[in-house]
Amino acid sequence: MSIERIGVGTRMSQAVIHGNTVYLAGQVGVAGESVTAQTEVILGKIETLLAKAGSDKSKLLQATIWLKDMKDFAEMNAVWDAWIDPDNPPTRACGESALATPDYTVEIIVVAAK
Incomplete structure (x- = not known):
């Protein structure tokens, strides 16, 4: 099978x-921007x-969604919920983690079928 x-x-x-599975690296937004702005950029990168x-x-x-602070859960979810295909939501986990730099507040990793 090719890669x-x-x-x-x-x-x-x-x-x-x-095969027919697509694995994406963790995507981040613009460091220092709001949780909303970072999430919007990330989801755009994922679509691309x-x-x-x-x-x-x-x-x-x-x-898999990593937040710098779980206090940002609702803010990130507002963007996620508006973006996700409501008829085909994936399985999902969300946790708190120190990210690559303190200015990143969200990182999202996805796996998709081709």
Whole structure:
């Protein structure tokens, strides 16, 4: 079975396609922006990467969301809920974690079918 990589860098790829499954690297927004703005940017990046992989948000299988602080859960969810395909929501987990820099408040990782 073939493996295709999108956005290959020295440390990681932004997306990996194996068979009919698309795995995205953790996506972050613009450091220092609000939770809402970071989430909007992240979801836009996810849409772009899924499109490059031949998929879309209706084919999401799983999402893992990391928040710098769980107090931002409702703010992030307001953006997520407006974006997600209501007929095809993925499985999802959300937790609190220190992110790559203190200016990031949200990181989202998804897996999708092709």
